[in-house]
Amino acid sequence: MHVRTNAPLAPLTTLGIGGNAAHLAELTDLDDFGDVVELARREQVPLILGSGSNVLVADAGCAVPVVRMATHGAVFERAPDGSVVVTVQAGHPLQELVEETIGNGLTGMETLIGIPGTVGATPVQNVGAYGQEVADILVDVTAWDWTAGREVTLSAADCRLGHRTSIFKRSNRWTLLTVTFRLRPAQLSTPITYGMVAKLLGIAKGESVPLDEAAAAVLAVRRSKGMVLDASDPDNRNVGSVFLSPVVNGGQAEELRAEEAPVNDFPDGLTRVSASWLIKAAGFTLGQTIAPGVRMSTKHFTLVAGGQATAAAFAEAARTVADAVQKATGIRLTPEPDLFGDEPAYLRLKQDALASAAP
Ligand SMILES: Cc1cc2nc3c(=O)[nH]c(=O)nc-3n(C[C@H](O)[C@H](O)[C@H](O)COP(=O)(O)OP(=O)(O)OC[C@H]3O[C@@H](n4cnc5c(N)ncnc54)[C@H](O)[C@@H]3O)c2cc1C
Structure with missing residues (x-):
């Protein structure tokens, strides 16, 4: 794992602002995690960056080392009860995973379409949109526990997911390595609970539609609000919602x-x-x-x-x-x-x- 010094962070965030990282490394292979442990020993426990779609980088930059999660891959397994369990590397793009689950005829994350970011960041603030959230489908995560100095498995209950929060939100004690979700094979989406999406689909709230139609309607609504990143859009430099719903x-x-x-x-x-x-x-x-x-x-x-x-x-x-x-x-x-x-x-x-x- 190559560590750069005094490296710009702004281009690695969707806001595109802020200073440099004193030390910046990219983890592309989980087998190299020992290098992150070594970096932490030399400097201090790093901050973990995914796609930078929910961070503000200070103008003076960041003295704490930053490790960008760029691991990739998802393994799907059918469980005895007919559900499908998918274990995903932390750096895997959420958007790619959502598209893959829809393509595989699995329900549980179709309305998360269009949310930028990595899968490893999704339990951090219990990512959710348009009626679905990570808490509905999370089985467990594997994480490096910097206090214990070893890898641990935390169940969904251990993660204490709440509205856009979890045990990970205000602590850098854990670095998430993999995330496991349980999805159900289905042709139809979970019930559509958002008025704008239901209206676009021409259905009543609470009805379901084919997975790809639900996802397309959510994407259209998100686009109308500028809530899908698009490099050609002058409103592109944002972090989605700046404020939580109070x-x-x-x-x-x-x-x-x-x-x-x-x-x-x-x-x-x-x-x-x-x-x-x-x-x-x-x-x-x-x-x-x-x-x-x-x-x-x-x-x-x-x-x-x-x-x-x-x-x-x-x-x-x-x-x-x-x-x-x-x-x-x-x-x-x-x-x-x-x-x-x-x-x-x-x-x-x-x-x-x-x-x-x-x-
Ligand atoms: C256009 C737009 C629309 C959005 N819409 C939504 C939405 O509908 N719903 C929603 O919930 N969010 C939304 N967001 C916010 C954002 O996309 C999510 O919070 C996403 O999960 C952040 O992922 P990321 O990889 O970019 O994380 P980053 O922004 O890189 O990091 C966010 C936080 O997670 C921590 N983190 C990241 N990866 C790890 C890891 N592997 N281990 C430990 N900590 C980690 C970081 O340290 C940081 O504290 C939106 C953002 C944008 C720009």
């Missing part, structure tokens, strides 16, 4: 539903409202510049980078949006992307959100 209480949910806000009940029993709806309600407009080089997407209420955007400007824009939403609606937004390096303004924003969520 939890609302019963009274807030009732008021928001009266205003036709997208308010949904989630598997963890909590009710959440769309962050992008709140951003619009706070008075922002599509394409609006929020901080130097950082503006609203032209298609959806999320931040995108352009020109000479910096991590500091991104943090400033996120702060402006979160403060305005709080002023207009009383609801505090929590930023979603993870920080590589030290960007005090972004850290403060995360801490403020945590503090306002505390009981």
Whole structure:
């Protein structure tokens, strides 16, 4: 495994901003993981980068070594109960896996189509979209446990998956090596629960359609919001949703539903409202510049980078949006992307959100 020093991180992220990594290595073969252990011994436990679609890299870069997961491969096995168990290398692209499962007539991840990133990152924030999430299909993961100094297997329950969170979200104790999912052979998708997708398919919410039709409809809806990476799209430099969908209480949910806000009940029993709806309600407009080089997407209420955007400007824009939403609606937004390096303004924003969520 070749280790580069003072290597740019921005081109390895979808936002395309931030400084250099003091040490950067790429792991293409799991058999070479011993080299990562050696790097950690020489320097310190590394940060793990997948496709960089959910990270903000600090302008000063990252003194902690960074290892990019570029392992590849998925092994499908039929289980005695007729389900299919697939074990996937952490660096394998999620998009490729979703297409493969649809092609193999397996249901469980068809509505995750179009989400960028690697499979190893999917348990980190319990990736989900349009009615499916990793928690529905995860069997277990293998990981390197830096505290124990050995490889471990963690069951889905051990991972403590929640709404866009898990034990991995705020700790770099584990490096995920492989992820195992259980899928079911089926011609039809899981029930379509999202209004826009159901409308496009011409079905009622709760009905199912062939797997490829469900995936095509989800992709079309995602494209209309700029939620599929496309190098030719001027809104391409983004991290998807900058903010988590915030939890609302019963009274807030009732008021928001009266205003036709997208308010949904989630598997963890909590009710959440769309962050992008709140951003619009706070008075922002599509394409609006929020901080130097950082503006609203032209298609959806999320931040995108352009020109000479910096991590500091991104943090400033996120702060402006979160403060305005709080002023207009009383609801505090929590930023979603993870920080590589030290960007005090972004850290403060995360801490403020945590503090306002505390009981
Ligand atoms: C256009 C767009 C649309 C998106 N839509 C969605 C969506 O619908 N739903 C959704 O949930 N997310 C969405 N995202 C966010 C993002 O795609 C997911 O979070 C994805 O799982 C990140 O994968 P990645 O490989 O890019 O991870 P990175 O951004 O590289 O890393 C994210 C975090 O995971 C950690 N990590 C990555 N790999 C490992 C590993 N092997 N072991 C330990 N830690 C690891 C990193 O250290 C970091 O903390 C979207 C992003 C974009 C740009």
